[in-house]
Amino acid sequence: MSADLSVNFTGLKFENPFLLASAPPTESENNILRAFDAGWGGVVTKTIGLHPVVNVRGPKTKFMRASADSCQISMKKLPNSALHSSWNWELISDKVLDWWIPRITNIKKQHPSKILIASIMAGSGSDKELANWQLLAKSCQEAGADGLELNLSCPHMDRADMGSNIGKNQELCSYVTQVVKEVATIPVWAKLTPSTTDIVIEAKAAFRGGADAITSSNTFPSIPLIDSETLEFEIHVDGFVSSGGLGGPAILPLALAKMSQMTLAFPDKSFSGIGGISDFSQALNYFLLGCGTVQVCTAAMLDHAIGPNVIKTLKNGMTAFLEKNAERGWKSLEDFRGLRRDRVVLQSQIARPTGADYFGGHEVSEGYSGAS
Secondary structure (H helix, E strand, C coil), rough: CCCCCCEEEEEECCCCCCCCCCHHHHHHHHHHHHHHCCCCCCEEEECCCCCCCCCCCCCEEEEEEEECCCCCCEEECCCCEEEEEECCCCCCCCHHHHHHHHHHHHHHHHCCCCCCEEEECCCCCCHHHHHHHHHHHHHHHHHCCCEEEEEEECCCCCCCCCCCHCCHHHHHHHHHHHHHCCCCCCCCEEEEECCCCCCHHHHHHHHCCCCCCEEEEEEEECCCEEECCCEEEECCEECCCCEEEEEEEHHHHHHHHHHEEEHHHCCCCCEEEECCCCCCHHHHHHHHHHEEEEECHHHHHHCCCCHHHHHHCCCCCCHHHHCCCHHHHHHHHHHHHCHHHCCCHHHHHCCCCCHHHHHCCCCCCCCCCCCC
């Protein structure tokens, strides 16, 4: 029997568990249609809002690379280098709701079997802002969106009552989710910020508000590096820079740590993992920790904007993995999802060496224990 890549996630049937994440490429109707043609199981739109949005002048996203010949990490195109991360300070979509509605309808008309998730964001500082969440939710679902992803996580919104400022507040996480659930007839996912002390607290609050799933992690707050020759930030406007979001390979271990905290705390809940995925080996980490879907951004942006080669690699990788493990009876994601979730424990539960094997906590062969 051939491998089954399909998944049922929050009541939605995906032909595969790989989604193109909410990002600059998913603001284009043409790009979303291209992504579905390429084989992505789902697409999350660029975040849709109601307030006027004007982005900074100049580049919004840059990529950092690490040199194999030195310790250098830079946005410059270094020779003999590999992708380290992406960095962006782009705000949510600057296109108005009335622009989005007919395009959501058209995308679903052309790809009725594909899953389109509308990412939405409003404020939290007044009843009017909470009503805006409901307006966005109702408008998108009436246009044909299959689900909603609440952006409670953008690390660089320019308002104190939006983005990660909501995601860091458990009361607001719960209340905003509840407000949307009051009008939603489709699944609601809460996208949380990793920039919090204990993400389990915010996840619990979102579930308390009725969230059908948690998405994590959004990009990590960061600033670009300073060029050692010019003494200027590698990306700036008139010499100035503000906090942006770090994504890509560099955040994979960090995002996995956040995800493991939540899947351990809520093993029966649904999670969509993001951060550092470019092929199936990275996606597998999220699946083994309990995620039902994963989302990709940086790798896809570097591959014709929507990742036609990335999704091919992901699907081929999952097919090969299932075929390799067919003797275990594994036929689909559910057969191995969460298999390594319980291996993440408190450090106090990790075995300690006997006295004869103890070398001050270091392996002698690694060379950083000084001579006695």
